[in-house]
Amino acid sequence: MTMRQWIRAIRDRRCGFCGVTIERGAPMVEITLHRLRSLLRCPSCAGVPVPTDLPPLAAPTTMGGDLTPVAVTARAWLPYADRDER
C-alpha cells in the first residue's frame, strides 16, 4: 500500500529524488510505503500539479507549537537524565 499525500513542509526538507531544498511552508508530496518509510518529493518531481485546495501552513504550525511545551515539560521531569549521560 503506497499513499501519496500533499503536505506543506513544517521545516526545511530535502527532496528525496532531486535533492532540492523544500523550504518551510512549501508544498511537497509525502509518499508513504507500507507505513514504514516515507519519501519526500518536491513539486517538480511529484509529476502532478500542486492541488489548489492545499491549506496553508497555519494548521501544522499550531500543532507544532502545542508539541513543543510537552517536550520541554518532559525534560523538566527528568532533571537527572543529563547528568547520567555525561
Ligand SMILES: [Zn+2]
Ligand atoms: Zn525533487
